[in-house]
Amino acid sequence: MSDSAHLLKKAIKHGEFFNLYQPLINASDKQIMGAEVLMRWQHPAEGLKNPITFIPEAEEKGFINKMTSQQLKNCYDELRPILIQNPDFIVTINISSNHLLDAKSVRELIHYKGLIPNLVLEVTEDVLVDGNDDRIQKAFIKLTAAGIDIAIDDFGTGYCGLHYLGQLPVKYLKADKCFIASIGTDSINSHVLEMIVGLSKKLNLITIAEGVETPQQVAHLDILGVEIHQGWHYNRAMPANELIHYIELTKQQVTESEEHLKVVGTVSE
Template sequence: MASNTADGIAPFLLYLVTSLAMSFVVGAFLLRIQLRLRRALDRSHRKQRQLSASARIDSLTGLINRAAFMRALDRALDAWRNGGPPVAVLLIDLDHFKTVKDTHGHAAGDDVLIETARRLSGFQEANTTVARLGGDEFALLLEDDQGGIPRRVGRRLLDTLAAPIPIPNGFARVGATIGLAVSEDRAVTSQELLHAADVALYDGKRHSRGSLRAYEAGMDEAQRDRSMLEGDLRRAMTAGEIVPYYQPLIELHGDRLIGFEVLARWQHPVRGIIPPTSFIQMAEESGRIGEMFYTLLGRACEDARNWPTDLRLSVNISPTQFAEPLMASRILSILDKAGFPPARLELEITESTLVDEVSSAREILNTLRNAGISVALDDFGTGYSSLRHLSDLPVDRLKIDRGFVASAQRNGEDWRIIRAIVQLAGTFNLATTAEGIEAPEILSTLRDMGCDIGQGYLFGRPISAEQTSLWLQQRPALRAMAS
């Protein structure tokens, strides 16, 4: 009987075990599907968070981007209209970023942007918002009801960004210019306030890089005028309207004319003669400065063929041109074509070239000097050059910035700066040139200090090639007058 019972239970147990096994398999399968669905959902959520973050965060610097900044600016202006603190926008543009990137590569450019963002993040407080708007342009939104705060913050920003930035090949001094706009009209929109800061920024870059410029009425009109000039510049270069003018270089001991500095002038058909301060920076920013330099150099060499062979030409060269590998060969080719001896040419470079383009400048300048061309360091004392640069780089002469001469005329104590530069040049066996000589007493003092060469209105203003040829015919009388 027990056997019959067991036989009866056996099918049931088999069914039960089979059912349990199937339930386990199905359960495991469903659990596996559930885990897959959960992981897929988690991935979807992460992707959504990443997409949300990428929509507001700049991936390179970690700062918020333009879209997020504009939303923050909208909120700040809404709060201001409802009784909150005034709103200030500081628009920050790096001054020499393109030069660093062109010379040292995109990786060095990224290093500059990352370090700039790190420094700006130090200003990230409860009432500030820092963003990268794109390229080398950054912005700081400040909400504060205390007068003068935006300007003080702007000056601190300039100091912070002026410090050298480490890059793979050394250090770069980039610096920045800042445009400031403050909410005054309650109806102002975020776009209008940012535009005002942009107008102030470009006014600052046009007149004084490395400065803080606040928006003022009338700047919009000036910017429109500049935009018209920018559009006209390409036509002017093609039409040959950018021409060389010449200012005498005088040996101070003996009043001997030794040559001319070549200065660009724009002979505009409507506006007349336009000075270089109004278009040289535009040419640099648009990438046309190299073309302009080579054209001016060629015309100056042709002009000088009709002048005494003991006179030399001194020509300014932009720091951005040192990013061009063939610069030296192109200069030598122009001289050869014009039949102009290299020993009669001097190139003037600025101190920023020594800081930003040390490696490329050394190679190019050595090539040119080996061919007989001399090199002058322009505006000495206004930049960041060091004694190492004076000893390492092939420089023949220091030019004392006209600002020191002008300052010395107002304050006699400032003669100490000029005397120190002359003595420093002597230590390195370099000649010196003083700019901005406009009075006989200034000339006499510079002579006593041992300055070698001078230029300024006392000797002659920059004039055209035709006027220079006439001036040379009268040189003996003029030399007697200067002495």
């Protein structure tokens, strides 16, 4: 076993991987309606490691399914207070073909659907194109039968034939952040964003915009009718306890605002 594989195995054993949660914002009222679960690695020597530095190798070495299993357990344990109050809270988690090709992982995902009612699985376009693999097709069928929704992550950056969108159980298109960053520029990506939103509407899918960072981007996305926003303009990825606190704080602010409007309305009558 290579040194890197040994470190990954050790990290799983010692629980060095942990979750952060980036809020999903309902564009209509700008309230938190869900969160994407992001995996991080607190390396004992190198400190905090970004997933791009370890996820590809974890997939190659066959560790990713076990890591996702831990991630799901931690997610349910940490978000339980939110899920009790709001079962419709969207929880999105990234999976790869490794998960779809493993019957045990598929069963585990279905199990957690029973605990996290609005569990959404994010897959990239290359996984969707691999949908012609009979095993992946069957996995999608099982997941859909269990009521699990699918989101295509980084949509527009790869290749995804339109017939795949019609054949497979997709509910969300996540427009890649490069298209959001192009808003207000003459870049061709800004036109691609409009095409993605238009395609999503024609297929009765929900669009999620990733990497929303400025008020100008928010305004443009609202004009396009993008239903869900995600990005630093609203919130950074945060631990579960901070997410819970932020949601409670937001609810309190909304309540206070509604009470203020009632008082103003009473006075003006």
